[in-house]
Amino acid sequence: MEFEDRNPKPEHPNSTTPTAVLAILIVLVCVLLYVGWQMMSDESNSSSELAAEEMVVPKTTDSVVVDEDDMKDQKTEVSSPEVAKTEEKTSETVVSDAKVEEKKEEKISEPVAIKSETGKYTVKSGETFFGIANKFNVSASTMKKLNPGVDPEGIKVGVTKLTVPVQAVHTVGPGDILRVVASKYGISVEQLMAANGKTKNFSERGEKLLIPKKEKE
Incomplete structure (x- = not known):
């Protein structure tokens, strides 16, 4: 009973407290909404300003417009001297090759002079036309060409003189x-000795010796 007397319950509760709390909450919500709206508007403004700056900033490098026709003309002007030089070198090469070919043709067309010496040989006893050809290392056909009027079977000892090809006619x-x-x-x-019809190893001063070929022709 004493406790109940010390803490008496209020007969009429305070009705203003819930209303005040509700008002405070409404104010806070409004403040938060306002702050959020301000932040969103600031962000949109900053983004629009950045976009505007990007559009306004001028390019630092100047763009150069090159005409394709001018470039082609320049390339043609640059390459034309080189082409001319190449054509000159080619023409010089062709001319030099032609000269070389002409020289070769001239050399080929010139007849080659074959140095050949002949001597006169008198037929001796026991000799034949083909035997004499063997002595001088020449073929029978060559002997016939050098002696067209001589019959190989009709040569006479001491009478028939044959033209024979030799290295030289040596005077002792x-x-x-x-x-x-x-x-x-x-x-x-x-x-x-055989080519000169000698039986002895002897020669006289002033004598003319027929020198036969080294190899058979």
Whole structure:
């Protein structure tokens, strides 16, 4: 009973407290909405300003417009001297090649002079037309060409004189013995003696010796 007396319950509750709290909450909500709206408007303004700045900022580099026709003309002007030089070099090369070919043709067309010496050989006893050809290392056909009016079967000893191809006709000088003469022309002493109808290894000063070919022709 004493406790109840100390804390007496109010007979009429305070009706203003809930109303005040509700009003405060409404005010806070309004403030928050206002702040949020301000922030959103600021962001939209800043984004629009940035976009405007991007559109207004001028380009730092100047754009150069190049005409394609001018470029083609310049390329043509630059390349034309090079083409001219190339054509000149090509023409010079063709001319030089033509000159070389002309020189080659001239060299080929010139007849080649074959140095050939002949001597007269008198037929001796026991010799035949083909045997004489073998002595001088020439073929029978060559002997026939050099002696067109001679019948190979009708030669006469001491009468028929045959034209024979030789290396040279050597005139014996002082100190010329057959061995020295044969060595000089690269033949054997036997070949030299047979070609001149000698049976002895002897020669006289002033004598003319027929020097046969080294190899058969």
